[in-house]
Amino acid sequence: MVSDTTVPPRKQGYRVLIARLLSEPAFTVIGLLVVYTLAVTAAVPGFLGAGTLSAIFISLLPLLIAVIGQSFVMIVAGIDLSVTATMGLTSVIAGSVMTANGGYLADSALAVPVGIFCFLFFGALVGLFNGLCVAFIRMPPFIVTLATMMFVSGAAVLYSSWHTTSVSIGGLPSGFTRIGYGTIGPIAFALILTVLVVVAADFGLRRTTWGRWLFAIGNNPTAALISGVPVRAVQVSAYTLCGTCAGLSAMIYSARLETGTPVLSQNLLLDIIGSAVIGGVSLFGGRGSVLAAFLGVLLLTVIDKGMQFIGLTLFVVLSVKGAIILLAAVLDALRLRYAEGKS
Amino acid sequence: MDAKAVPLFECSGINKSFSGTQVLFDVGFAIKAGEFLGVIGENGSGKSTTMNIIGGILRPDSGEMRLNGDAYVPTQPNDAMEAGIGFIHQELNIFGNMSVADNMMIGRYPRRWEKLPFINHRAKRLATAEALKRVGLDVSPDAPCWSLAPGERQLLEIAKVVSQNPRMIIFDEPTTSLTEPECRRLFEVIADLQAQGIGIVYISHVLSDVQRLSDRIVVLRDGHAVKSTATRDLTRDGIVEAMVGRPVSQLYPDVPPLGERRPVIEVQGLTQPRVLKDVSFSIAAGEVLGVAGLMGSGRSELARILFGLDPHDGTGTISYEGAPFDPSPRDCVSKRMAFLTEDRRHEGLLLTQSLTTNLELVHLSGAGSGAHVPVDRKQQVSNAEDVAHRLRIKARDLVRLPAKSLSGGNQQKVVLGKWLVDAPRLFILDEPTRGIDVGAKEEIYRVIAELAGQGLAVMLISSELEELAGLSHRIMVMSRGMNVGVFERQDGGFDRAAIMARATAADVEAA
Amino acid sequence: MNRREFTKAALLGAVAAGLPIASFAQGSRTIAVMFDSLQSPFWISSFDAFKAEIAERGWTMLENISNLDDSRQFQQVQSMIERGVDGIVIVQTDANAVIPAIRAANAAGIPMVHYNRPPAESDAKSVAVQADNRTIMRDTVTALVEEAKKQGGKYKAALLIGDLGDQNAIARRDGFFDVVDQNTDTVEVVARIATEWNADVAFAGLTNALQANPDINFLVTSSDFLHPQIEQALKVAGKWHKRGEEGHVLFAGFDGDEGGYARLADGYLDAVGVQNVFFEVDLTLNALQDMWDGKEVDDLLLDPGFVITPYNFEEKRDEMWGYLVWKSQNG
Incomplete structure (x- = not known):
């Protein structure tokens, strides 16, 4: 009987090289950041000033929180399209509780704590629903969260128009709006909040069994199940945390706008998913980190800000951002093909 | 040995139905410590179902299982492992995105504090290195799994099971994606495990492996355990007969006689840089030309070029039914050429x-x-x-x-x-029987012989020399992209040893 | 695509993006013009008018469009403040959500003017320029009622009302009733059609009204962008006739876009209340100039607008922004 001998390692070296390059999107992102910043600075010298950079940094915090939440879901090979709608919903619910213009707890000492609780609770609630549908009814995440997005964004508009005559809820107490730009000592409150989320998420992903389970499920759910991973519970937890992060992010955005509005961040969805992909969180699951989320958010925000600075029209901004997200997605697909051999 | 009195593992009277269709009927067998039990059967004979029941993935409708004499009732995969039954699945349960250590410890991370889900990374690496050593796998615990070769992944999976001190390990088709040296390595590891008193349940389509390695063989057919015999008492025909359920008088049909030689395709000096070198041959109507050669010898590449699937920009000519021909898939189809590709599941069937x-x-x-x-x-x-x-x-x-x-x-x-x-007038078949069971193979052989009898020219590429010898009129041997010899059928057969020598000789020269 | 190509492409993009501003920063003043969208002719015309007028004054314009996203607009305002612009012109989506942006501008000492939409009440200081919707509508309807009286007879009226979440829509509705309530002997209102600023809703509402009251012969719309739907509905009801023809419906519009101009020129419309875009743009930029000069500026600056009718058509149309749009489209 003719038998096969070892396959000659023809492509092996080449494949490994490409895989290594692709598996470190951090370098690409940092390189792009530097090049882009220099290019914009050449055009508008004020761009590299400390004021601008710290402003960029402060402005990206709520986006980062939302992207970290999204990363949890993407690592288990899911996607949550409902985050922005969830942000709008939590914004109007919490706003209706806190507003001085006829809020449920207007002028009460409880207004701000209850408002903050509403952001977290309703965010988690929408996430929990998504997670249960995905894990237990085995619905595709795309459809579940797309439907939740429509439902929740509709509900948010209905709620706010039922609660007030105009579309948005103003008159939020200053104790709450301080979250947006207030400081504790010399440090921005939003920064402290974000750092807490970043540290907890990073620790959770890298140092706990829960984090490792996310990666295992994202790569191969059947194998995870056979290996004794509580797959469904972990999936539900990822979606719930994603919703909670959306609520937290909405809290900072609402505080900054001093307004509860159902359309709080309705155009932010692609920024959220795009940031994650740019940083190297895979659309196909099983890969991602808090650092990746941060780099993605940083690059996208700097690009956005730079083009605002130059004064380019929105449509140029949209095209450039879209092109970069598309490229990142292409790289992601290539990485999958060359590195992880998953087809 | 007192293990003789009580078998290591024993199951009996196992029945199982899926949505009203019974797939297992009173299946039962036993295995002793350190024994190698081969489990064979055609596709759909109930091997996987049986193993999934033992592995705790499925639950039987009735029947009992005993491990060292104690009742064994697993309800989930983890139960099996905890009881000491490891399962190496055919589809390896590897997480390509994670490190070797993570793969090893995924379901049972060592924790820093008992009650909290924080991983003790040092303990994780140590335990992994220890387990890797036991199967002789020399990779770093921190290496990403996507960088492992299939054989290494297989060993990793075994290491994962071995590190949990199993008493019995089930292997489900472990060699499908392994190369020859990787297989040898696997068999060494298995022998070592046996020596440690671990029972081996080994499922495979490769009868020769099972015959060579096993102490006993259980044959399943249509959900019944039809045979459970010491391997030395079984002949190959006996095994096949048990699997197919009828006597195997002849697995291969008669090769139809060749009439007047009328070439359908003639290839002259076909050369494609780094793929083929000066390949010439012809196939006549009604003829089956077997193509033998090692993997990477250019067999499949030749077929793909003939059908226009791969580019041909080197020298040499192809003539088809007497006219020169520059192949493209559409042309080939319209000129009545047919091509059965190697990768049927992906390329061949909707x-x-x-x-x-x-x-x-x-x-x-x-x-x-x-x-x-x-x-x-x-x-x-x-x-x-x-x-x-x-x-x-x-x-x-x-x-x-x-x-x-x-x-x-x-x-x-x-x-x-x-x-x-x-x-069609020319039919190229690339590994037409790979991965299918004996019964189906027999059917395919019959069809090939019939087609040739109807005047088709057939180019048959196969890794199984036995298959080529049973069906071909002539066998062309390829090596390193060259035609290194054509053998004619003589006295109803081929000199297989000579063909083997020719196929491997060039390889040795090259090395 | 490998990494080098990726980087190359990104570099090219960045360089290309840098080119248009090479000749930047020669003007003495830099104005950020921040719209929330460019989704209807009114906003496009306004935007173009700003461009032209700012260039005319020798200033530099930085444009920002927020795509109806409040957070993004706030960030854009911050960028412009960091960029050190001299003044900000803003069209916000949400009257509440713009307040932090005003505060930020206040803190940076940069004057801010709201074009066409005032913000919600707050302690933040800014100036709003707005059409005097109620007065313009009042004048428009008055012109239409005079026409009715001239022709004699009794009229059954229908009004297409905008989204009542929009202050401008409410003001226009009120302006309408200010006049018809004084002239009940001539005009009787038989249909108030809520459009929610949605063309499909408007079409359905008007079609129903015309079926319920086939004798409607006096029609006012709160915005010109609904003209195509109105024309369709009237055609279906057999009521689309020019002035002077049998069965002509007395018809007034509001805004002064190119559709309104065309129908006025063709004789289907009898009056259009025009928001004077050019005047409002001037008012906006003058307000900025005044604030730079340290003058006191009112919180709300009103554009009195004007009414264009077949009688003053020739002399007034050059001030009508829709006419300029129409002219550029029709050569």
């Missing part, structure tokens, strides 16, 4: 479509039809019926049932059959 649609696929893109020609539904169905009849495809409904509802052997026939709708 699994969710009906048989009629599948059978019609080639015809639709073939001679005389274009995007503008309306599809004649009646003609389609009658074509399909005709082919199904010729190939004896067993299907209840040609129009509505999806291809995936068929058994493996019948799926194979559909892939073959879709090329027959247009009555």
Whole structure:
């Protein structure tokens, strides 16, 4: 009987090289950041000033929180399209509780704590629903969260128009709006909040069994199940945390706008998913980190800000951002093909 | 040994039904400590179901299992492992995105504090290194798993099981994606495990492996355990007979006699840089030309070039039915060439479509039809019926049932059959029986012989020399992209040793 | 695509993006013009008018469009403040959500003017320029009622009302009733059609009204962008006739876009209340100039607008922004 001998390692070296390059999107992102910043600075010298950079940094915090939440879901090979709608919903619910213009707890000492609780609770609630549908009814995440997005964004508009005559809820107490730009000592409150989320998420992903389970499920759910991973519970937890992060992010955005509005961040969805992909969180699951989320958010925000600075029209901004997200997605697909051999 | 009194593992009277169809009937067998038990059977005979029951993935409808004499009732995969039964699945449960250590410890991370889910990374690496050593796998615990070769992944999986101190390990088709040296390595590890008193349950299609390695063989057929015998008391024919359920007088049909030699395809000096070098041969109508050679010898590449799937920009000529020919897949189909590719599941079959649609696929893109020609539904169905009849495809409904509802052997026939709708004159078959069971193989052999008898020229590429010897008129041996010799059938057979020597000789020279 | 190509492409993009501003920063003043969208002719015309007028004054314009996203607009305002612009012109989506942006501008000492939409009440200081919707509508309807009286007879009226979440829509509705309530002997209102600023809703509402009251012969719309739907509905009801023809419906519009101009020129419309885009743009930029000069500026600056009718058509149309749009489209 003719038998096969070892396959000659023809492509092996080449494949490994490409895989290594692709598996470190951090370098690409940092390189792009530097090049882009220099290019914009050449055009508008004020761009590299400390004021601008710290402003960029402060402005990206709520986006980062939302992207970290999204990363949890993407690592288990899911996607949550409902985050922005969830942000709008939590914004109007919490706003209706806190507003001085006829809020449920207007002028009460409880207004701000209850408002903050509403952001977290309703965010988690929408996430929990998504997670249960995905894990237990085995619905595709795309459809579940797309439907939740429509439902929740509709509900948010209905709620706010039922609660007030105009579309948005103003008159939020200053104790709450301080979250947006207030400081504790010399440090921005939003920064402290974000750092807490970043540290907890990073620790959770890298140092706990829960984090490792996310990666295992994202790569191969059947194998995870056979290996004794509580797959469904972990999936539900990822979606719930994603919703909670959306609520937290909405809290900072609402505080900054001093307004509860159902359309709080309705155009932010692609920024959220795009940031994650740019940083190297895979659309196909099983890969991602808090650092990746941060780099993605940083690059996208700097690009956005730079083009605002130059004064380019929105449509140029949209095209450039879209092109970069598309490229990142292409790289992601290539990485999958060359590195992880998953087809 | 007192293990003789109480077997290591024993199951009896196991029944199992899926949605009303019974797939296991009173299955039972036993295994002793350190014993190698081969489990064989055709596809659908109930091997996987049985093993999944033992592994705790499925629950039996009735029956009992005992481990060292104690009742064993697993309800989930973890229970099996905790009881000491490891399971190496055919589809390896590897997480390519994670490190070796993570793969090893995924379900049982060492924790920093008992009650909190924080991983002790040091303990994780240490335990992993220890387990890797036990199977002799020399990779870093921190290496990402996507960088491992298939054999290393297999060993990793074994290490994962071994590190949990199993008493018995089930291997489900462990060699399908392994190279020869990797297989040898695997067998060494298994022998070592046996020596440690671990019972081995080994499922495989590769009868020669099972015959060589096992102490005892259990044969499953249609959900019944039809044989459980010491391996030394079994002949190969005896095994096959038990699997197929009828005497195997002859697995291979008679090779039809060749009449006047009328070449269908003639290849002269075909050269393609780094792939083929000066390959010449011809195939006549009614002739089966076997192509032997090691993997990477250029067999499949030759076929792909002939069919225009890979580019040919080197020298050499191809003439088809007497006329020079520059192949492209569309041309080939319209000139009545047919090609059964190696990777049938991905390239050959629309699994969710009906048989009629599948059978019609080639015809639709073939001679005389274009995007503008309306599809004649009646003609389609009658074509399909005709082919199904010729190939004896067993299907209840040609129009509505999806291809995936068929058994493996019948799926194979559909892939073959879709090329027959247009009555081809040359049929290239690349590994037509890879991964299918004996019964289905036999059917395919019969079809090949019949087609040749009807005047088709057949180019048969196979890794199994036995298969080539059973079906071919002549065998061309390839090595390193060259035709290194053509053997003629003599006295109803071939000199297999000579062919083997020729196929490997060039390789040795090269090395 | 490998990494080098990726980087190359990104570099190219960045360089290309840098080119248009090479000749930047020669003007003495830099104005950020921040719209929330460019989704209807009114906003496009306004935007173009700003461009032209700012260039005319020798200033530099930085444009920002927020795509109806409040957070993004706030960030854009911050960028412009960091960029050190001299003044900000803003069209916000949400009257509440713009307040932090005003505060930020206040803190940076940069004057801010709201074009066409005032913000919600707050302690933040800014100036709003707005059409005097109620007065313009009042004048428009008055012109239409005079026409009715001239022709004599009794009229059954229908009004297409905008989204009542929009202050401008409410003001226009009120302006309408200010006049018809004084002239009940001539005009009787038989249909108030809520459009929610949605063309499909408007079409359905008007079609129903015309079926319920086939004798409607006096029609006012709160915005010109609904003209195509109105024309369709009237055609279906057999009421689309020019002035002077049998069965002509007395018809007034509001805004002064190119559709309104065309129908006025063709004789289907009898009056259009025009928001004077050019005047409002001037008012906006003058307000900025005044604030730079340290003058006191009112919180709300009103554009009195004007009414264009067949009688003053020739002399007034050059001030009508829709006419300029129409002219550029029709050569």
